[in-house]
Amino acid sequence: MNAEDENCRRAPVAQVGATHESVLAAFQTAVAAGPKLPAIHYFDTTMSWQDVDTASDAVAALLAARGFSAGDRLALCVQNNPAFVIGLLATWKARGTVALVSPMSKRSEFALAVEDLDPTALLCLDDVYEEVARHVLGTRSARVPIVLTVSPLDFQARDDLRMFDGCRRRDPADTIDLARVVQARAASVAEASRAGTVSSSAASGAGPVPEPSTRESDSSADRQLGAVRIAPNDVAVIAPTSGTTGAPKGAMLTHRNLLVSAQVYRDWSGLVAGEPVLAMSPLFHVTGLVGAAILAMVTRSPIVLTHRFGPTVIADAIEERRPAFGIAAITAYKALAAEPTVTAGRLAPLRIRFSGGLPIDPDVVDELDERLGGYIHNAYGQTETASPTHLVPYGQRAPADPDTGVLSVGIPVPGTAVAVVDEAGLPVPPGAFGEIMTSGPQVMAGYWRRPDATADALGRGMFATGDIGFVDDDGWLFVVDRSSDVINAAGYKIWPYEVEQVLSAHPAVEEVAVVDIADEYRGQSARAYVALRDGEVATAAELIEYCRARMAAYKYPREVEIVDALPRTATGKILRRRLREN
Known part of the structure; x- marks a missing residue:
């Protein structure tokens, strides 16, 4: 290996330990x-x-006044809005844990999340509350004592029709309006500051200040909050992930996990304090949470939010706010490239571009580099690892494996140990396929209320990713397949179990198996093989529509094939491999 090759695989210097005790700090x-x-x-x-x-x-202060206490969970069900950041910080100030819930959830999905997480409080978009949450929370088994709602129209006045066409403030009568709570406190702080009745630290927002309308109860809550100190290993966030044979699981990510991963992005990319960070990925997903919200706090940088991803809206935000850093699934970059009005010149301020959650084809990354005027660096990790365990160093290009044609996902980030093992758990030599195992300061504390699943994932002393890959002689990692059956649609994970459960509830369905299919835009989508009950009739289109009405948009199967029976092994297990070969 010559000096140039050695430089190509060298990782940037990065701080392995967290520089603060908590994200709040x-x-x-x-x-x-x-x-x-x-x-x-x-x-x-x-x-x-x-x-x-x-x-x-x-x-x-409101949470504390209404009984929210240390260890309680706030379910955060918001898009890329200021309310997401406010909800994160408020929960930690109240000594609680944030439980992320997708605002794309259908009622059945939301019900499962609430039942599992048992939150004391919910902060939810007002339309999601009216269309989804209210119907779930009306049941005895899904009570949530404190419910706050927020409109995506709050905290801005532009009302961009490309993002908010048809959007209106719902103002549900049976919830607490977040914007009013915030406005009342801001007015109270301003009034007290003018009157000279608060300390300089309180006037600057450094400590809770009671609202005039609820001075007695809030003042008590403020005293209860006091000076919050959080330990590095306290659980900051419960982030949803899933298994292929069971209900969704929640990865318990500590403050240390989140800080270390955000610092890796900062140090790896050379992002300078104060340079804006663009939230291209959903904040309710670990990539956006760490690679935008937490990163911005660590670097003291403003975060640029646009509610959701829209190619022209994102391009305008880049021109207007000039963010330096962004990470998103490769489909987001494809969407930008497909928009004729989006030029390389308009995207020029976004000098640091990463892609996570979905493998990138070498030809695609070269095409996007030319079209969008910037190389997109791979990032690799899982929800359980608080995002990156591997990155392509900023300014370097990932090698492609000549045999498989796979583009490398990077080299290990500082403090991360990686092993590729065979079925017996023994390390394999460079170039040999095996399961990817990782350990480091970013690995989760475990799964929420799932000790058996925690033992399975962490019991071998490292986190078992479930991914199959290999490491070359220079230390570059290549991911070639998954040992599980997860379907990766534009960075969102689709678990066959979830789709199968929905289809199995259809009165005409006897049994079903779901596998991945290639999707030019999303990378992968779901395909369902369905055997019908004797005497029952259903069309593929009908079954697709049945799922579409009950699942998040990225989850429902794009194809359904009606079959006489599903292929099985001698012991009765479904042969998914044979279905994929069809």
Whole structure:
């Protein structure tokens, strides 16, 4: 190996340990360093670090006043809005844990999440509440004592029709309006500051200040909150993941997990403090959570939010706010490339581009480099590892394996140990296929209320990713397949079990098996093989529509094939491999 090759695989210098005790402490450092500096850009509105601190103080005080206490969970069901960041911080200030719930959930999915997480509080988009959550929370088994709602129209005034066409404020009467809580606290702080009745730290938003309308109860809550100190190994977030044969699981990610991973992105990319970070991925997914929300706090950088991903809206945000860093599934970059009005010049400020959640074809990354004017670096990790265990170093290009044609997902980030093992758990030599195992400071504490699953995943002393791959002689990792049956649609995971459960509830369906199929845009989609009950009739189109009405948009099968029977082994197990070969 020559000197050039050695330089190609060298990792940037990065701090392995977390530089703060908690994500909240990192945020508080940013507030102290520049309270008036921008923290959130949301369309035409900018919130300073002081504004966000005051807003999260308000929500934290309300939670405490209504009985939310240490160890309780707040279910956060919001898109890429300021409310997501406020909800994160407020929960930690109230000594709780954030439980991420997809705002794309259908009623059955939301019900499963609430039943598993047993939250004390919910912060939800108002339309999701009216169309999904209200119907679930009306049942005795899904009570949530504290419910706050927020409109995506809050905290901005542009009302961009490309993102908000048809959107209206719902203002559900049976919930607490987040924007009003925040506005009341901001007004209280401003009034007290003018009157000179608060300390300079309270006026800057550094500590909770009671609202005039609820001064007695909130003042008590403020005293209860006090100076919050969180330990590095306290669970910060429960992030949803799933298994192929069971209900969804929640990965318990600690403050240390989140901080270390965010620091890796910072150090790997050379992102400078104050350079804006673009939230291209959903914040309710670990990639967006760590690679945007937590990264922005660690680097004291403003986060650029656009509610959801829209190619022209994202391009405008890049021109207007000039973010330097962004990470998204490769489908997001494909969508940008497919929009004629999006040019390389418009995207030029976004100098650091990463892609996670979905393998990239070497030809695709070259085409996107030419079309969008910037190389997209691979990132690899799992929800259980708080995002990256491997990255392609910024400024370097990933090699492609000549035999498989697979593009490398990178080299291990600092502090991360990697092993590729055979079925007996023994390490295999470079170039040999095996299961990828990882360990490091970013690996989760375990699965929420799933000790058996935790033991299966972590019992061998490293995290078992379930992915099949190999490491070459220079240390580059290549992922070639999955040992599980997960389907990866544009970075979102589809678990066959979930689709099969929905289809099995159809009165005409006897049995079903779901496998992945190639999808030019999403990478993969779901295909279902269905055997009908004797005497029953159903069409493929009918079954697809049945799923579409009951599942998030990315989950429902794009194809259904009616078969006489499913292929099975001698012991009765379905042969998914044979279905994939059809």
